[in-house]
Amino acid sequence: MTQQYRTPTGGHITRDTALSFEFEGTLIEGYAGDTLASALLSNGVHHVTTSIKFGRPRGIAAAGSEDPNGLIQITTPIPEPMQLATTVELAPGLSAHGIPGQGTLPTEPDPARYDTAHLHVDLLVIGAGPAGLNAALEAARAGARVALVDEQPLPGGYLLSTPCMIGGANSTEWIAQTAAELAARAVIHLQRTTVFGLYDDGLALAVERRTDHRGSDAAPDSLRQRIWRIRAIRTIVATGAHERPIVFADNDRPGILLAGSARTFLNRFGVRVGDSVTVFTTNDSAYSSAFDLHDAGVHVGAIIDSRLVIGTEWIEGAKIRGIPLHSGSVVTGTSGDNRLTSITLRRFNGTSFGTAESYEADTLLVSGGWNPAVHLYSQAGGMLRYDERLGAFVPHREVDAADVAASRSGTTFVPHREVDALRRPLPRSHEKFVPHTGVDGLAIAGSAAGKFGLREALDSSHKAVREALVDLRLAHSPSRPPEVEEDRDHTPGAVLWFVPSDDPHKLTTHFVDMQRDATVADIAHAISAGLRSVEHVKRYTTIGTAHDQGKTSGTVASGIVAEISGEKMSSLGTTRFRPPYTPVAFAALAGRARGHLFDPVRVTAIHDWHIAHGAEFEDVGQWKRPRYYPRNGEDMHAAVKRETIAARNAVGILDGSTLGKIDVQGPDAAEFLDRIYTNIMSTLKIGSIRYGVMCGVDGMVIDDGTVLRTEEDRFLVYTTTGGAARVLDWLEEWLQTEWPELRVYLSSATEHLVTFPVVGPRSRAVIGELFPDLDASNEAFPFMTWRDTKLANIPVRIARVSFSGELAYEVSVLSWYGLELWTRLIETGAKHGITPYGTEAMHVLRAEKGYPIVGQDTDGTVTPQDLGMSWVVSKKKLDFIGKRSFDRAANRDDTRRQLVGLLPDDPTKLIPEGSQLVTIESLDHATVPITMDGFVTSSYDSHALGSTFALALLVGGSTRLGEKINAVVNGELLPATITNHVLFDQEGVRRDG
């Protein structure tokens, strides 16, 4: 094709640089500076895709991200679904095709990179149209640190579509001069960057598209997109406005588009949208489009204006150009298959129609007025009000004023520059609390504030930036916005949401949301179904839920709801705007937090040894822990069996380094621990160890572990692996908020120390051999004591504790020496058959002994007594956290769930963890709901027991030992016998060897 619709000159495209691209399999040419949409239109291609529900042909309906129609899938160079032809820049190697509402995710991996950058500024200006450029410039001249962010490839916004004189220059020159001065003043100026969310305290999130416009010239692993996290003390939203369509019968044919967009295609891209154009408008703005197109040589067949009163300058302008003007008329229908061929118009006085006339036209330009792009302002909490004159929602002025006042008084607003200097940002006291009304340091300017004239837009920008400079406490010289022509005195536009040609329920081709194929009839049905709120109608009809989030359909839908239901638009309101403003790829949001960087991975000091010895790992919180060490192709079951046999019959070794450790120091450390633990810690002797349980004030177990008294004023507290951080916060909370008089200091020691339990009957031999200075005998080194010794010159601490019931020595050193200690233990233990075991074997060993895991066998509703550990609850202490709750009637109830063991009748059947326990004998004809007596918390296959077994929390469990119970497994009952939760070595004879 030949770009037969391209103008010979004009526009912000480079006619020297032709770019070929493929669309629907056809090779087409456009120019650098084109969007895919403008390039298609320059070749006369309007029809881009078919609609999602009805399969109707659809074309380009707007020029920017508000287009509800032109969805495409990019196949090369970077496959990506759900893009808009109007926002995809033409680039080398581009190949795309239209999609009916849904795209396909590429199957190949994405080699591109994505990252995040942080930015702190005094003033963020969103939108580089005339209002935004002026605001950035005035602020930069006053010395503010400014960021200017705009979604288009070029700055200029509205000026790109509407050439004019501004500041004594033509608009193209003024844009260039302004951008140059911004650069000279070190303004951070980001184009191709969309602010998609405005959040609290001046946080804006923006996505910068860095390489897509270079197409296949960009390296595949380029840093493709970047998320900017911008903190601004003040923000000016100058995001412009979106034109609003008018809804009429068959308003969705290719060739029907917004009037202002046609002007954009003409003036910015040098593209004529058709050969024979008709304009349908309710307001003045479309006349400029009609005249520009006419002046560019396009035949403008008619202007159809719903108003009776039209400004003389427009009437004159049409007359001079010989364009017939139909006032008081509306479009009532269209025809054409894949492209508009004709339209029907009638006179319309608001209630009755005149006779129909048909015109041939390949293009129909529509304007129902303009909606300020208040999305970001509303996201940030800004309140909107309905403006009857504009037929649009605009920022609520009174609220704005209050907000500016509030932020000046320093109550709801944080000056980040002072944060940067690490100074206290605000005076800590203030006279009185000013209720927060929703918008922090946020102003809205230009057509986004409903100021559609260029002069009033610049004036509003000037006012907003001066207010911002006052807040920033920046001196500013008297300045004025650039000189422009007087705004034309507009005749008020008419508000016409839809052409009501029939019973609304029958208006099934009056498309409101073209992407969703939702019509006036759908809204009428929603209202007939009793829905009144626009939020409900939105969800019933799906209007506004597509990729464009209702940029063109939202206000129109509210208007139609108001009209059909007889509600007032002002009381009806509009649906809430939510981020993102335009779709953002998950890859961009994820940034570098993908794969192994998704979440920090914590490994122990001997992680590499585990890998070298073939360990299979399991994630425990952020930790990687060896789950088992398969040998010779063993599966997990075989490996775990071998590992548990070694620990029970010879010697095993575990990497227990991930256990949380807290160093508790200070003169009141013992008193503090007495208040925290259910049992007494102050009587613990230096050199001794005690197991302790921590409860919440409700008496429920929150963590457990051993406590070593290392000095008179110092304890080492072990926590569960997953509880380490939480327990530290918990201890600090009590210390800081309730007992600040206690002289106690806490520090995490989790990663300072490695701890290796050496477990099993032969552990004494291994320890005795490796540490000849230590008397490892039971008499010299009894259970629940610790001893210090050395390995060469490395200080080593060994503790006689057991999480398996076996004789065990837990050996600790500083992490630096972890690998050395581990390898020496392995070498020394070799002749005793020392076997490294993982978390799975550890679980089997501890469960056989009935040792609960907090968080697995408990769930926040379990007391120490429920776990069969009344012995760990002190009767002597006057108080400790949780004590009073143990006396509550609910805590003494006999029907509480208690920890028991279960032995399945069939010792080969494993009851899955989580299985429910019931007393009924058969599930057939059972009355539902079936009473649940409890549930399985841990379940393993045990070599020592010669059977599978489980731990369970069971109603009244401690009084039901020996009874039968049924586990519900896949719709069948698995019978089991209830046992004591300690299933192995109940007498505890093994722990001393």
Place this chain on the structure above:
Amino acid sequence: MQLIDCPWCGCREEIEFSYGGQAHIPYPDNPAELNDTQWAHYVFFRSNPKGVCAERWVHSAGCRRWFNALRDTCTYHFIETYRIGESPSFTSASLFPVTESQVSVPTEAGDRKTQ
């Protein structure tokens, strides 16, 4: 993502902080003397107001200090933060609920045993 003004560090990103429930609910002097209802009020009952609420927060990923904050539950916005034992400059009777569980009522805005 708000900025929270840690009384020790200054304004930091919300993600550095953890929430710790309603503030100014002191641990009773003698829990053993309370009946079950009174104790339950201390353990379970919270005022959950619409509007200004005093809360405990901790700067978990920063200085690890607990502090108090006044926050508007309608807007999430922090009105002010203050150290344990200090009083907020904005006061309201509703911030210091006196329930029947509280045998000892705090004599000032701070937590019970602070001074």
